Amino acid sequence: MKAFVLKATLVLSTLVWSSAAFAAETQSREPNVPAIIMFLLFVSLTLGITYWAAKRTRTATDFYAAGRTITGTQNGLAIAGDLLSAATLLGISSLIFAKGYDGYMYCLCLLVAFPMMLFIMAERLRNLGKYTFADITAFRLSQRPVRIVAAFSGLVVVIF
Amino acid sequence: MTSELHQRIRGNPKYQDLVRRRGRAAWLLTVITLGLFFAFILVAALDPGLLATPVIGITTLAVVVGALMPVYLWFVTGIYIRLTSQDYDKIIEQITREANQ
Numbered sequence: 001m002k003a004f005v006l007k008a009t010l011v012l013s014t015l016v017w018s019s020a021a022f023a024a025e026t027q028s029r030e031p032n033v034p035a036i037i038m039f040l041l042f043v044s045l046t047l048g049i050t051y052w053a054a055k056r057t058r059t060a061t062d063f064y065a066a067g068r069t070i071t072g073t074q075n076g077l078a079i080a081g082d083l084l085s086a087a088t089l090l091g092i093s094s095l096i097f098a099k100g101y102d103g104y105m106y107c108l109c110l111l112v113a114f115p116m117m118l119f120i121m122a123e124r125l126r127n128l129g130k131y132t133f134a135d136i137t138a139f140r141l142s143q144r145p146v147r148i149v150a151a152f153s154g155l156v157v158v159i160f
Numbered sequence: 161m162t163s164e165l166h167q168r169i170r171g172n173p174k175y176q177d178l179v180r181r182r183g184r185a186a187w188l189l190t191v192i193t194l195g196l197f198f199a200f201i202l203v204a205a206l207d208p209g210l211l212a213t214p215v216i217g218i219t220t221l222a223v224v225v226g227a228l229m230p231v232y233l234w235f236v237t238g239i240y241i242r243l244t245s246q247d248y249d250k251i252i253e254q255i256t257r258e259a260n261q
Contacts, residue, residue, distance in 0.1 A: 101222055105204060108229050112197045115233050118240060119186045119193075 060131070169259045178251050185243055189236055196232070200225060 057063050070078070095103035121133065130136050134150035169175055204211055204222070211222035 101204075101226075104226050105201070108197075108200075108226060111230055111233055112193065115193055115237050115240070116190060118237060119190045123182070123186070123244070 165259060169255060172255055172258060174251060174258075175255050178248065178255070182248060186240075189240060193233070193236055197229075200229070 092103065092107045095106055097103070099106075121136070124136055125131070128136060128139055130139060132150075134147055137150070138146045211220060211225070213221050215221050215224050
């Protein structure tokens with residue numbers, strides 16, 4: 001609960017600060033009240049759902065696999081929602097706008113990666129009851145080096 | 161899970177056959193998909209002129225291939241799902257039943 005309140009305050013203060021900065025920048029413009037209300041509504045709804053879901057999460061299975069109660073269709077919708085994100089709508093379209101066909105080939109690369117994961121990893125994840133790629137490799141090989149390599153590669157991807 | 165149970169499952173010829181077949185199918189699909197993808201990338205890199213040939217009106221081969229790629233990936237995913245749900249899962253169920261007898 002504490003973390004939730006903290007997050008909410010953080011978001012609100014960021015909003016107030018950014019709208020103040022925005023107003024200072026463009027003196028003549030009125031604050032866009034409907035947009036701010038929509039934003040606040042959206043943020044509070046998201047935080048509310050997160051809080052509600054976090055209260056129900058007890059185990060690692062709950063956290064990673066939703067207690068293994070999600071159906072194929074629900075999971076498909078979740079993945080589709082995940083991919084219809086800012087990265088797809090803004091990133092890919094601007095990439096195609098800037099680079100032409102090269103940008104199009106880039107988004108084909110993303111698509112090819114998914115069946116590869118399905119063919120090679122999915123079955124193993126399910127059979128071992130593990131959640132991440134590092135878990136599987138650590139299960140088969142020695143724990144520490146595998147986890148170190150996985151952590152480093154994850155960090156490198158995040159940084160670049 | 162006892163090691164005796166593991167031995168019984170490992171000794172089951174159905175299990176050995178399943179493991180072999182499943183591995184072969186997964187790698188075959190992987191190799192075909194990656195082969196097609198890299199063939200496409202190599203053609204685009206080494207002979208861009210070929211992809212620039214118009215096929216339908218002014219639509220070039222590149223656009224047609226690019227549009228067919230997701231369709232193909234959708235299709236192989238369908239094949240894999242069909243294999244797992246109609247073939248593997250039934251055999252796995254049989255093996256577990258035999259092992260618990």
